[in-house]
Amino acid sequence: MAELIIDNVTKRFSDGTEAVRNVSLTIQDGQFFILVGPSGCGKSTLLNMIVGLEEITQGELRVDGQVINTLDPKDRNMAMVFQSYAIYPHMTVRENMAFPLKLAKRPQEEIAQKVNQAATILELTEFLDRKPASLSGGQRQRVAMGRAIVRQPQAFLLDEPLSNLDAKLRVQMRTELSRLQKRLRTTTIYVTHDQSEAMTLGDRVAIFHQGVVQQVGTPRDLYTAPRNLFVAGFIGSPAMNFLPAQLESEHLILPMAKFKLPAKLRDRLPNFQGPVIAGIRPEHFQDVALVGEDKEILPTFKATVDVIEWMGADVYAHFAIQGEINEQLQNLTKDLEVQPLQDSTIRLIARLGAASQATEGDELEIQLDIHKLHLFDSQSGENLT
């Protein structure tokens, strides 16, 4: 078990690419820590530096106070699990799991005992004498985990370990991994590009974009208080809606509604006037037909539903409104993994409860929960609220 400190670490490749820039993170003993971000943001490079597969250009890595920058990977006592599992097809499950202990020349009895113990934890006992080819994807993934567990490393490093599995199995393995980590309480760093994996697995999550950490926090912090437009757009599914807005004295002007800002929001924006970007989570648009009469009166607007996605417990209603999008807004939103603001048609999505009877073509009256609104600086993308 170990606390890992990443202190101002940078990686510059020989071609000048800065894959990781001045990253500082503290991963506490026993924590399940997630590095998440879109493809190419530098998360695998950071993991490779931690395990020792990649040299650090600048900065320091410390485990329990000891600098490990120049230690050989084998001396770092960390176990890495890759997306491809890297298990040997010609070996049985037992031999695969025993392999790292054999390499370390551990005694036969110890090897047998540790393999059996890991097989019990991972429910692989009945498969110990099989070859990987006769196992399912999920079982192979567990063999790869088993091989990491037997070493009793001070940290597990997992690089997209579930991405070769189908959607259903991925969700199932996600729960298994979470249970396993809680049981073993070994410090775990998990890399993924999938925000839902990050949110469901992590004690703490660091969001990466272009080699830079954008925000570190609990999943709840990241969802409810995103620091900037990137984090707001990356976390949450369906993604947060963004629309151009204007602050004029105490009022916020959206393309489809103008209203007085709630005092709590206004107090966070002293003297702020002018253009901003408003961010609204899909669940903060509500179908007025479903809102009880005793509820607070909130701003409403009418919109025609163009697509309905029925999800069982949820109904997603897509609609569009008209608004002015200038070049600055286009630039700010274009590298988000959300619908960019790019012409005068702003596409929005509302997450209505399962009780909604909305159908395509309906003109819906939609209510906006202004207490949950986020406002972002239209130049820096920083969250002002």
Ligand code: ATP
């Ligand atoms: P993915 O999810 O697609 O694996 P990632 O977030 O893990 O992406 P990295 O693999 O860490 O990203 O890559 C970060 C950046 O560094 C990318 O722009 C990549 O092209 C670049 N890069 C990675 N390895 C090298 C290398 N050996 N030389 C030069 N550039 C590299």
